[in-house]
Amino acid sequence: MRMPGSSRDAALHNQLYRYAEDLQQMVERHGELEAHCQTLQKSCARLTESREELDEVMRRSHDIHLITDITGCILQSNPAAAALTSSHMLQGSALPDWILPSHHEAFNGLRLNAIDGRVAPDQGQELYLRRAARNASPLIALAEVLAVRQENEVRFLHWILRDVTHLRETEFETQISSMVFKSAAEGVMITDVEGEVLAVNPAFTQITGYSAEEIIGRTPRILNSGIQDAAFYAAFWRSLRANGSWQGELYNRKKSGEIYPEWLTVSAARDGAGRILSYIAVFSDLSNLLREEKRLAHLAHFDTLTGLPNRLLFQERLAQMLGLSRRSGVPFTLIFIDLDKFKPINDTHGHATGDQVLKEAARRLAKAVREVDTVARLGGDEFVIIAPGLAGEGDIGDFCRKLLAALMQSMRVSENELTIGGSFGCAEYPRHGEDEATLLQHADVAMYRAKAAGGNTHVIYDGDVVTLVAPAGTA
Numbered sequence: 001m002r003m004p005g006s007s008r009d010a011a012l013h014n015q016l017y018r019y020a021e022d023l024q025q026m027v028e029r030h031g032e033l034e035a036h037c038q039t040l041q042k043s044c045a046r047l048t049e050s051r052e053e054l055d056e057v058m059r060r061s062h063d064i065h066l067i068t069d070i071t072g073c074i075l076q077s078n079p080a081a082a083a084l085t086s087s088h089m090l091q092g093s094a095l096p097d098w099i100l101p102s103h104h105e106a107f108n109g110l111r112l113n114a115i116d117g118r119v120a121p122d123q124g125q126e127l128y129l130r131r132a133a134r135n136a137s138p139l140i141a142l143a144e145v146l147a148v149r150q151e152n153e154v155r156f157l158h159w160i161l162r163d164v165t166h167l168r169e170t171e172f173e174t175q176i177s178s179m180v181f182k183s184a185a186e187g188v189m190i191t192d193v194e195g196e197v198l199a200v201n202p203a204f205t206q207i208t209g210y211s212a213e214e215i216i217g218r219t220p221r222i223l224n225s226g227i228q229d230a231a232f233y234a235a236f237w238r239s240l241r242a243n244g245s246w247q248g249e250l251y252n253r254k255k256s257g258e259i260y261p262e263w264l265t266v267s268a269a270r271d272g273a274g275r276i277l278s279y280i281a282v283f284s285d286l287s288n289l290l291r292e293e294k295r296l297a298h299l300a301h302f303d304t305l306t307g308l309p310n311r312l313l314f315q316e317r318l319a320q321m322l323g324l325s326r327r328s329g330v331p332f333t334l335i336f337i338d339l340d341k342f343k344p345i346n347d348t349h350g351h352a353t354g355d356q357v358l359k360e361a362a363r364r365l366a367k368a369v370r371e372v373d374t375v376a377r378l379g380g381d382e383f384v385i386i387a388p389g390l391a392g393e394g395d396i397g398d399f400c401r402k403l404l405a406a407l408m409q410s411m412r413v414s415e416n417e418l419t420i421g422g423s424f425g426c427a428e429y430p431r432h433g434e435d436e437a438t439l440l441q442h443a444d445v446a447m448y449r450a451k452a453a454g455g456n457t458h459v460i461y462d463g464d465v466v467t468l469v470a471p472a473g474t475a
Contacts, residue, residue, distance in 0.1 A: 064141065064161035070115055070154055072096050072107075083139055083163060085132035095159065100128040100138060107143075114145040115154050127161070140165045187262075189281045195219045198278065207262075207285045209255030220281070223252040225259045240279070244268040249286070261286040303377040305355055306362035314376035314384060318436055321386055325429055331391040333428045334439045335400065336447035337365070339381040339407070340421035340455035349416060356413045361420060368406040384443075391428055393460055400424045400458035408456065423450035424458030432461045 058065040058078040067076035072095040077087050084090065084098060099107050106125055128138045141161035148156040181188055187204035191197050197215050205211050208223060215222065228250055239246045247265045254260060264283040268276045301313035309317065321332055339361055346354035358381060365375045365383060374386040390399055403422070410419045425447025433439040442461040450459040 062163075064159075064163065066090070066095060066159040066161070067148075068095055068157045068159060070111075070157060072111065072157075075156065080163075083131070084129060089132060098129050100130060103127045110143055110145050111157065114147040114157055117147065126164070129161070137165070139163060140168050184282075185284075187283045187285075189215075189220065189283075191220065191279045191281070193276050193278065195279075207254070207260075207283075208252070214255075225251045225253040227251040227259065240266060240268065244270075244276075261290060303362075306359050306377050308362050308366065308383075309374060309376040311376070311378050314374065314378065314386070315436070317374050317376075317386060318439075321388060322429070322436060324388075330389055331429055331431070332386060332388045333390040333396055333399075333426055334443045335385040335387065335458075336425040336443040337383040337385065337403075338423045338447055338451060339383075340423055340451075342381040342420055345418055345420070349414065349418075353414050353416065353418075357411070357418060357420065360411050360413070361407060364406040364409075365403060368403050391431075396426050396428070396460055397458065400426065404456060404458070421456035423447055423453075423455045425450055426458055426460045428460070 064081045065078040066074055068074050074090050074093050074095055077090045124142050127141050127143045142164055144160045146158040147154045181201050184203055187207045188201040190199045197218055200212050200215055236246055245267045249263055251259050251261055262283045262285055266279055266281045269278045269280055271277055303310045325332055369375055372388050376384050378384055407422045410417055425443045427439045427443035432442045446459040446461040450457050
């Protein structure tokens with residue numbers, strides 16, 4: 001027999017029991033949610049802390065950090081990006097616009113690899129970026145890019161650009177210096193502060209004959225020629241220590257024993273604190289230069305065809321002779337010579353034959369005079385002789401007849417038997433003039449008188465009247 005109301009009470013009891021179970025589950029779920037929430041809060045705090053640390057790293061980093069969208073539009077930059085331009089100019093600009101056109105392909109390769117999640121073999125490759133400053137050199141950067149993803153979708157690109165401009169410029173300068181060191185025509189020798197040789201270039205070996213192996217570890221004294229004395233080297237070191245450099249000409253000795261002149265420049269190489277690290281000596285062998293100077297001096301003072309002194313050297317020697325004669329009172333004679341029969345030979349047989357005749361005439365005149373005499377060619381077929389101590393009509397006549405006899409001997413040139421002669425005009429110092437112009441004028445007048453007399457003779461100037469001497473070989 002069922003108690004009244006028992007079914008309802010049982011149902012209520014069951015319902016309350018279920019409510020209690022639900023409440024317990026809710027309490028347990030709340031605890032789980034609270035624990036999860038605390039975990040999320042901790043994670044959020046850690047993320048916030050990490051983001052702040054990342055922002056701080058980016059802010060303090062010497063590398064350029066840029067956050068862009070997937071197209072390359074710049075959204076954020078760090079202070080190091082000021083190497084390109086100000087942050088407000090970068091904000092919203094396109095990163096490709098800051099990259100030189102020649103590096104756009106490399107930039108796109110980096111960008112697409114990051115978006116596609118591929119392992120990029122070209123990470124860390126160089127990009128050249130322009131700077132906003134006018135005439136500024138490009139910024140050279142080693143570039144890396146990281147993709148920032150959310151739900152497997154790329155939201156941003158994080159670019160890290162390491163400025164290696166100075167490094168590349170230093171490497172370039174080092175390469176250039178190495179190339180110059182190896183290819184320079186001048187010899188280069190580097191020593192330590194004690195003078196021990198550290199390095200030499202190929203030109204050093206070519207000039208001195210010493211290989212690098214033979215000279216490195218030794219001192220430059222191995223090149224000493226003995227020509228410069230101890231006082232010279234003492235002054236050299238005083239200048240080097242006081243000024244950090246020395247420049248001048250000296251003589252050194254090659255491995256072969258040959259002594260050669262060189263132009264030497266020595267400079268001290270210092271570190272950032274000003275301490276001397278080494279000395280760099282650069283030198284040129286002056287042997288060829290001196291030979292060339294002598295050659296040019298010879299060309300300037302000697303006739304290229306005959307090898308005799310030319311007009312310039314004749315004038316110098318005439319001035320010297322006048323000075324000497326004025327001081328000593330010793331006379332001399334100036335003799336102008338114009339070759340006879342030369343023009344017909346030159347016109348008939350040609351200039352090549354004429355040149356050979358001039359050379360032979362010059363040789364004969366030079367051979368016939370004394371060692372103290374000067375024979376010069378003024379041009380064409382005109383020669384002149386300065387004869388120190390020659391004076392008086394008798395001595396002058398004997399001298400001229402000897403020269404005429406040498407000139408008049410037949411000569412064989414290009415299968416032709418040829419004969420020439422000469423018209424001689426003589427002026428004696430101081431009897432016929434006491435200065436260059438007067439002597440030259442009077443010797444020239446006398447020569448034309450000899451030519452007018454038929455040639456093959458000499459005429460001695462004597463005022464308006466000249467002494468005419470019979471042609472050589474006549475009674």
